[in-house]
Amino acid sequence: MIKALIDLIFPRVCSYCDVPLYEGEAVLCTKCRHDLPLCEWTNSQDNVITDKLRGRVDLQFADALLYFEKRNKTQSLIHDLKYKNQKHISSYLGKWHASMLATQKWTKDIDVIVPVPLHSKRLKSRGYNQVEDYAKEISGTLGCTFDNRLLKRNHYSRTQVFKNRLSRTEVIEHNFILNSNHNYEGKHIVLSDDLITTGSTAEACFLELQKIKNVKLSLLVMAVA
Ligand SMILES: [Zn+2]
Known part of the structure; x- marks a missing residue:
């Protein structure tokens, strides 16, 4: 009523x-x-994302919910989520993706889902990390841990400024720090993000995560460009 x-x-x-x-x-x-362009990949070990990161990260599995293109509906949705205070889009996409992931065999042994962290300044201005509710929905459905403290974002570096002086990867690598207070040795860790384009953010996170002994690393994203 x-x-x-x-x-x-x-x-x-x-x-x-x-x-x-x-x-x-x-x-x-x-x-x-x-109308949203669903990825619906049948192979989580050989797809657009695993291709992007091949030779850069020892990635086990990857999946994306939607295809992202300039001016398509996915772009509008991600834009509203990040810049128009529409936080609920995060759990909406998480629920949707989770229902599809639940039928995939590889998701059965995931131990923990880690969202890409935001820098504290951006967190303050946006009021929320747009990836967290997405990751929480998936961890809830799959019955694994959600951990938003394993990775921390370091100083807010303006990549463009440093681009000419250092290699891109070198700069970004130092943007994330692994919290050493964990018990994830030998576990299957899944990083989650809103959008993967070049893969450099994910790569920077994985460089930290692979410092954990015998980890298995995978990636889940709302959209892939
Ligand atoms: Zn409509």
């Missing part, structure tokens, strides 16, 4: 096309949800 009243006063609308949402719909109307 109260919810119906609130919906009447502040109608919930599709985050893409602004049509009012029906009960049971969240974030997107059914049409826009259908």
Whole structure:
């Protein structure tokens, strides 16, 4: 009753096309949800992401929910999540991805899911890490640990400024620090992020994570460009 009243006063609308949402719909109307380009990869060991990181990281498995292109609906959704204070898009995509991951064999032995951390300055201005609720939904569905303290973001470096002086990887590597207070030796750790483009952020995180003895490393992202 109260919810119906609130919906009447502040109608919930599709985050893409602004049509009012029906009960049971969240974030997107059914049409826009259908239009989103799902990856639906059948091979989690040989795909666009494993190709991007080949030779850079010893990656076991990787999966993405959506394809990201300039001006497509995925871009709009990720943009709203990061810059329009629409935090709920994170858990929406997490629930969706989790339901698909739950049927994949490789996800059965995941021990812990680690979101890519935000620098504290950005966390303060945005108010939330846009990857955390996505990662929490997946850890809840798969029954593994969520850990947002294993990686810490170091100083806020402006990559462009240093680009000419140091190699890109060298600079970014120092952006993340592994918290040595953990018991993940020999565990299967999954890094999660919103978007993978060149893979350099993920690579920088993995450089830290692979300092843990005998770890298995995998990657889950909302979208891949
Ligand atoms: Zn719509």
